[in-house]
Every structure is written in C-alpha cells, then in structure tokens.
Amino acid sequence: MLKPILLVEDNPHDLELTLIALERSQLANEVVIMRDGAEALNYLQRTGAYADRADRADGNPAVLLLDLKLPKVDGLEVLKTVRETAELRSIPVVMLTSSREEPDLMKAYELGVNAYVVKPVEFKDFVAAISDLGIFWAVLNEPPPGSLRLKRARNKDEKN
Numbered sequence: 001m002l003k004p005i006l007l008v009e010d011n012p013h014d015l016e017l018t019l020i021a022l023e024r025s026q027l028a029n030e031v032v033i034m035r036d037g038a039e040a041l042n043y044l045q046r047t048g049a050y051a052d053r054a055d056r057a058d059g060n061p062a063v064l065l066l067d068l069k070l071p072k073v074d075g076l077e078v079l080k081t082v083r084e085t086a087e088l089r090s091i092p093v094v095m096l097t098s099s100r101e102e103p104d105l106m107k108a109y110e111l112g113v114n115a116y117v118v119k120p121v122e123f124k125d126f127v128a129a130i131s132d133l134g135i136f137w138a139v140l141n142e143p144p145p146g147s148l149r150l151k152r153a154r155n156k157d158e159k160n
Contacts, residue, residue: 021130037073
C-alpha cells in the first residue's frame with residue numbers, strides 16, 4: 001500500500017493548483033489535505049480528531065508538502081515539531097512557499113527541511129515543479145532503513 005502525501009496549504013488557489021499538478025504527475029498516492037499547522041500536527045501525532053487514525057504502512061506520509069505561512073501553527077513550527085519527534089523525524093519535508101526571504105530559507109534549513117521550493121508564478125512552471133516533487137519524494141526517494149517500502153523491496157529480492 002502506498003503511503004499518502006500530506007499537503008498542508010491554507011490558500012485555496014495554491015491548494016487547487018497543487019492538486020492539479022499532483023494529478024497530472026499520475027501518482028497513485030492519496031493526497032491528505034490539512035489547512036493549518038495545528039491540524040497537520042494532530043494528524044501526524046494522532047491526536048485530537050486524528051487520535052483514531054489507522055496506521056498506514058509505517059504510519060507516516062511519504063512526504064510532507066508544507067506551506068510556510070499557515071494559520072494557528074506556522075510551517076516552521078510544524079517542521080520543528082516533526083524534527084524533534086522521533087517517530088516523525090524521518091519524514092521528508094518540502095517547504096512549498098512563496099517566500100523568498102532569506103531568514104525564512106535559513107530557518108527552514110536550520111530546522112532540517114529536506115527541500116525549500118518557492119512556488120513559481122506561472123501555472124506551467126508550478127505544475128512542473130509540483131509534479132517533479134511528487135515523483136521524487138513519493139517514488140524515487142529511497143526511504144530510511146527500517147521503513148516498510150524498503151522491507152518489502154528486500155523481501156521481494158529474497159524471494160527471487
């Protein structure tokens with residue numbers, strides 16, 4: 001079973017464009033949408049409305065696509081919490097933002113972001129960027145040792 005992509009985005013326009021781009025990349029991964037940082041943390045930590053969330057694969061998304069400017073808890077705080085939580089630390093996090101501010105960029109990398117992508121203004125460029133991100137993190141990226149996808153690959157190799 002494929003792990004979902006967790007998309008945390010509060011801007012309806014950017015959310016729609018991101019979903020179109022992911023759909024065009026033909027990824028089979030489910031996209032789970034959160035509209036603020038507090039909701040994303042509840043989902044990831046299985047608290048609040050997500051306390052009964054079923055365990056999928058090893059329980060974490062394939063990648064977290066995270067906006068920087070979010071209501072309730074901003075993207076940098078979500079990133080900080082993810083990196084400070086042992087069960088979440090290995091989730092690839094891509095900051096997907098319109099901010100080109102150097103302090104935002106520096107802080108994201110200091111907190112352990114895997115990639116910082118400034119949202120392109122042109123629709124065609126935006127679709128290409130999101131498609132490439134989805135394919136890389138959900139398909140091409142090699143998960144850390146101990147993850148379910150890696151275990152399945154090794155079991156398949158051993159059977160052959």
